[in-house]
Amino acid sequence: MNTPKTFLQKLLPARNPNKVRDSFWSRAFDLFNITLMMVVVLATLAPFLYILLGSLTEADYYRLHGVSINPAHWSLASYEILFSASSRLIPAFRVTFISTVIGTTLGLFVTSSLAFVVSRRELPGHKALIMMLFVTMIFNGGMVPFYLIVDGLKLTNTIWSMIIPFLSDAWFVFILVKFFESLPQELLDAARIDGCSEIDLYFRIVLPLSKPVLATIGLFFAVYFWNQWFWPMVFIQDSEILPLQVILRSILSSLLPVTNPNAAMQQARMASEMPPVEVMRMAAIMVTIVPIAIVYPFLQRYFVKGVMIGAVKG
Amino acid sequence: MTVNARPIGNGASQTRKEKWERLLKRIWFYRYLYLLALPGLLYFLIFAYLPMWGVVIAFKDFRLFRGFDGSPWVGLKHFIFFFTSPSFPRLLKNTIVISGLYLVFVFPAPILLALLLNELKSGVYKRFVQTVSYLPHFISWVVVGGLLTYTFSLSMGAVNLQLQRIGMEPLHILGNQDTFYSLVVGTGIWKEMGWETIIYLAAIAGISPELYEAAIIDGANRFQRVLYVTLPGISAVIVIMLILQVSAILNSNFLQILILQGSDASLYEVGDVIDTWVYRAGFLQSQLSLSTAVSLFKGVVGLVLVFLANKAANKITGEGLWSKPS
Numbered sequence: 064m065n066t067p068k069t070f071l072q073k074l075l076p077a078r079n080p081n082k083v084r085d086s087f088w089s090r091a092f093d094l095f096n097i098t099l100m101m102v103v104v105l106a107t108l109a110p111f112l113y114i115l116l117g118s119l120t121e122a123d124y125y126r127l128h129g130v131s132i133n134p135a136h137w138s139l140a141s142y143e144i145l146f147s148a149s150s151r152l153i154p155a156f157r158v159t160f161i162s163t164v165i166g167t168t169l170g171l172f173v174t175s176s177l178a179f180v181v182s183r184r185e186l187p188g189h190k191a192l193i194m195m196l197f198v199t200m201i202f203n204g205g206m207v208p209f210y211l212i213v214d215g216l217k218l219t220n221t222i223w224s225m226i227i228p229f230l231s232d233a234w235f236v237f238i239l240v241k242f243f244e245s246l247p248q249e250l251l252d253a254a255r256i257d258g259c260s261e262i263d264l265y266f267r268i269v270l271p272l273s274k275p276v277l278a279t280i281g282l283f284f285a286v287y288f289w290n291q292w293f294w295p296m297v298f299i300q301d302s303e304i305l306p307l308q309v310i311l312r313s314i315l316s317s318l319l320p321v322t323n324p325n326a327a328m329q330q331a332r333m334a335s336e337m338p339p340v341e342v343m344r345m346a347a348i349m350v351t352i353v354p355i356a357i358v359y360p361f362l363q364r365y366f367v368k369g370v371m372i373g374a375v376k377g
Numbered sequence: 378m379t380v381n382a383r384p385i386g387n388g389a390s391q392t393r394k395e396k397w398e399r400l401l402k403r404i405w406f407y408r409y410l411y412l413l414a415l416p417g418l419l420y421f422l423i424f425a426y427l428p429m430w431g432v433v434i435a436f437k438d439f440r441l442f443r444g445f446d447g448s449p450w451v452g453l454k455h456f457i458f459f460f461t462s463p464s465f466p467r468l469l470k471n472t473i474v475i476s477g478l479y480l481v482f483v484f485p486a487p488i489l490l491a492l493l494l495n496e497l498k499s500g501v502y503k504r505f506v507q508t509v510s511y512l513p514h515f516i517s518w519v520v521v522g523g524l525l526t527y528t529f530s531l532s533m534g535a536v537n538l539q540l541q542r543i544g545m546e547p548l549h550i551l552g553n554q555d556t557f558y559s560l561v562v563g564t565g566i567w568k569e570m571g572w573e574t575i576i577y578l579a580a581i582a583g584i585s586p587e588l589y590e591a592a593i594i595d596g597a598n599r600f601q602r603v604l605y606v607t608l609p610g611i612s613a614v615i616v617i618m619l620i621l622q623v624s625a626i627l628n629s630n631f632l633q634i635l636i637l638q639g640s641d642a643s644l645y646e647v648g649d650v651i652d653t654w655v656y657r658a659g660f661l662q663s664q665l666s667l668s669t670a671v672s673l674f675k676g677v678v679g680l681v682l683v684f685l686a687n688k689a690a691n692k693i694t695g696e697g698l699w700s701k702p703s
Contacts, residue, residue, distance in 0.1 A: 089599050093496075093498065096496055097502070100497065100502070107512060107571070108509060110525075113527060113528065129538055173417050174417065177414050177416070180410050180413055181414075183407075186410060187400060187403050203425065204425075204428025205432060205672030206659055206660070206672060207659040208432055209431075230420050231417055262413055291517075292517060297660055308520075311520070315519070315523045348524070356512060356516075359511065367579075371575065371579040
């Protein structure tokens with residue numbers, strides 16, 4: 064019975080001796096399903112691949128034939144220009160990076176500290192807190208009153224207008240509350256007996272135990288701040304502090320060239336080799352996507368759990 | 378020691394004054410917790426509750442230079458103006474049509490994908506498909522707009538370049554009234570289908586394996602198992618998600634529509650929804666009060682729908698959409 068398995072046998076799923084062998088239709092369906100899922104994967108990735116290839120295609124080749132899949136016709140010229148001194152994306156990149164880092168950090172603090180308090184059922188006012196958060200999920204004042212408040216606080220036209228008005232969300236609070244309630248209460252009680260104050264408890268016990276759910280909410284915040292464009296477009300006029308997505312949108316709708324033309328012209332060597340505007344735009348799209356596309360697969364097991372916590376019941 | 382020191386009220390024989398004192402004592406006992414909640418509380422008061430109070434400008438003729446107190450009350454003027462304007466039926470129709478299309482086409486897509494993913498036998502392949510399918514959820518609508526241009530535009534979209542190469546007529550997909558709804562549905566599915574499967578796959582994983590074993594013993598084939606075990610097993614989740622979707626029928630996906638419209642006013646006929654109109658009235662034409670009135674109308678209808686939806690969920694699943702604060 065215990066003959067050692069060959070490598071191939073290990074790779075294949077163990078066959079259940081009680082099970083009838085898969086019927087023809089069952090296997091036909093498997094084949095169909097595997098193919099269909101490949102189609103889903105390709106349909107998801109195709110636009111990204113096309114943009115990637117486009118952004119890499121040499122200027123001359125692109126003008127004549129369009130996008131090339133042959134590495135012999137590739138060049139990094141578009142990315143070099145994108146990261147050169149005359150680029151409009153560099154300052155926008157900096158603004159977005161700063162607002163993402165500060166916004167995610169502050170957002171995590173504001174949201175998790177409130178959630179820790181809401182998770183304490185014995186607290187006087189517990190029900191009122193939950194009601195207060197719940198109401199914000201089903202009703203809001205609308206765009207103009209929100210704008211007037213932000214404007215009234217003198218936040219408009221500063222980088223803070225991208226951060227402070229978006230530091231929390233009732234949904235995130237409730238996900239965190241659910242998680243905090245599932246922490247072992249004996250541990251918290253033990254810390255209290257050792258003389259831990261409530262604030263110590265939050266910083267020294269609860270936060271370190273909550274890394275997975277904080278990673279989830281942190282990712283949600285980071286994605287929000289990185290992708291934010293509507294409110295910055297409304298709040299900010301000063302082009303120096305416009306974030307990446309707003310600049311990208313202007314570049315894509317031909318309102319803005321990718322680089323500052325005067326500065327680019329001064330680099331005379333480049334003027335003749337300047338890639339076509341489409342290639343530059345595709346490179347700009349790639350640069351906007353890549354940071355998040357690299358990060359999210361590593362956080363996948365966390366956010367899948369986080370969404371599940373939130374989905375069990377809102 | 379501290380644990381036992383927590384004051385516990387024991388009701389009955391207390392006078393009113395004693396009760397108050399006990400409550401104040403308890404509040405004082407937890408003072409550091411309230412301090413910890415302060416940033417979050419301030420956030421919600423300022424950025425969620427102050428704007429709710431701000432909706433009163435819907436009943437005024439609000440101008441920035443006049444200030445709040447200097448703007449006269451006008452009653453229902455803005456509401457009447459909106460309800461009698463020709464935009465109102467068009468906006469309502471477009472909003473409901475787009476939400477309806479979402480309901481019929483975008484909503485079932487992740488359920489179907491989750492069922493198909495669940496039938497994949499290779500765990501590695503399943504995880505690979507899932508990981509890829511999450512990607513579009515993480516990119517902005519601005520980027521989606523860019524991707525659309527390079528996929529479908531007449532002059533430089535990959536699809537039309539290829540069609541030209543093989544001598545076929547190009548497809549006029551972007552900026553076309555006739556294809557606008559298909560575009561909304563297509564991009565809606567493309568962007569969120571993978572992400573939404575998380576919830577359904579979690580629900581499927583929660584179904585007891587014994588049910589499948591029993592079905593196999595009863596001779597159910599794979600398709601019958603999906604039909605009689607998996608689907609009923611996730612039906613509660615499906616119903617709740619469906620009801621949430623119905624109650625959000627006036628919330629067409631604002632950022633998506635704004636990007637798909639672009640600056641193309643010819644698309645307003647089919648693609649202008651309440652939110653995009655509110656945005657233009659408020660921020661491009663500075664009709665602050667009118668814009669607020671329309672968003673208040675939308676908010677109130679939304680509120681009614683959410684409560685109706687909760688009632689429906691109570692009836693169908695025996696549970697509400699939200700847990701009663703306990």
